[in-house]
Amino acid sequence: MFRGSMVAMVTPMNSDGDVDFDSLRSLIEWHIAEGTNAIVAVGTTGESATLDEKEHCEVIRQVVKMVDGRIPVIAGTGANSTTEAISLTRCAKAAGADAALLVTPYYNKPTQEGLYLHYKAVAEAVDIPQVLYNVPGRTACDMLPETVGRLSAIANIVGIKEATGDLSRLQKIRELCGGGFDIFSGDDATGCEFMLSGGNGVISVTNNVAPAAMRKMCDLALAGNREEAVTIDAQLSGLHEKLFLEANPIPVKWALAEMDKIPGGIRLPLTWLSEEFHAPLKQAMQQAQV
Numbered sequence: 001m002f003r004g005s006m007v008a009m010v011t012p013m014n015s016d017g018d019v020d021f022d023s024l025r026s027l028i029e030w031h032i033a034e035g036t037n038a039i040v041a042v043g044t045t046g047e048s049a050t051l052d053e054k055e056h057c058e059v060i061r062q063v064v065k066m067v068d069g070r071i072p073v074i075a076g077t078g079a080n081s082t083t084e085a086i087s088l089t090r091c092a093k094a095a096g097a098d099a100a101l102l103v104t105p106y107y108n109k110p111t112q113e114g115l116y117l118h119y120k121a122v123a124e125a126v127d128i129p130q131v132l133y134n135v136p137g138r139t140a141c142d143m144l145p146e147t148v149g150r151l152s153a154i155a156n157i158v159g160i161k162e163a164t165g166d167l168s169r170l171q172k173i174r175e176l177c178g179g180g181f182d183i184f185s186g187d188d189a190t191g192c193e194f195m196l197s198g199g200n201g202v203i204s205v206t207n208n209v210a211p212a213a214m215r216k217m218c219d220l221a222l223a224g225n226r227e228e229a230v231t232i233d234a235q236l237s238g239l240h241e242k243l244f245l246e247a248n249p250i251p252v253k254w255a256l257a258e259m260d261k262i263p264g265g266i267r268l269p270l271t272w273l274s275e276e277f278h279a280p281l282k283q284a285m286q287q288a289q290v
Contacts, residue, residue, distance in 0.1 A: 002182055004200075005218040006037055006038040006207070008040045008045040009031070009046055012256075015264060017267045017268075019051075037071060037215065038073070040203055041059060041063040043133075044135070044249075047266070048076050053084070057088070061091075063075075064097055075091075076100075077091070082121050086121065088100075092126075093126055093128040100126070104134055104135070119132060119157065130156055131184070133163070133186065145169060146176065152177035152181045159183060159200070161184045161203050163187050165189065167190060182201075184200055185201070188202065195221035200222075206236055208255075209239055214236065220232065235288055239285065239288050242277075245273075246273060249266075251277065254272065
């Protein structure tokens with residue numbers, strides 16, 4: 001069900017911080033037209049940390065409704081409280097999302113056993129396909145491949161978004177989890193090589209800005225066409241880097257506003273992109289021909 005170029009989609013906001021549902025609909029239509037394989041709603045890039053639970057659930061509901069079954073929707077439902085993660089995952093199931101994406105519990109620094117029990121509790125509480133999400137650079141929590149292997153034995157835990165950028169993790173997780181377990185890159189800079197090495201796709205920030213090119217690169221990489229995939233990825237390499245000049249999603253929201261795709265809204269404690277980074281990001285956008 002989940003494969004290829006999946007966008008970690010921004011949540012458009014007006015200047016007052018309110019969610020802009022008209023822009024959300026326009027973004028969804030653009031992504032479908034450009035060939036994006038799946039939409040991840042209200043993940044890190046979607047500012048999940050600044051939306052309250054009611055807003056979070058409403059954005060998921062609206063994305064599912066607007067997509068209307070045309071491509072899969074994966075709802076970000078992770079939290080550093082197991083009970084909150086269960087509640088959000090129930091919202092995703094009720095909304096009709098195809099799966100939930102659950103980031104490792106941030107700030108708490110749980111043990112590997114704590115991680116196992118956290119994900120096991122959510123999986124047992126909500127009967128929806130669930131994708132693990134490991135991004136220790138943001139969470140201060142690293143879920144080791146051995147823990148992923150244990151969790152892969154739970155029927156509705158179907159994959160992982162692995163965002164360490166460590167390509168050796170791919171083979172280790174594959175060995176422990178088997179071929180039926182989906183492994184997605186969460187690191188745009190290494191995503192192409194990740195897929196060429198056997199990964200199933202990439203949940204991408206760059207896809208927000210260059211969806212057609214990302215889809216083409218992913219198709220080529222998944223088909224094993226290294227030369228052409230790497231050529232397109234080189235064109236996107238500036239975006240892979242410059243979209244992280246400040247904390248995600250600050251740069252990607254600025255880029256989309258420059259493209260007239262969304263208004264210039266973001267929520268504190270995030271702020272609009274610093275002026276010193278406008279020129280290098282604009283250059284990367286020109287290199288990617290967006």
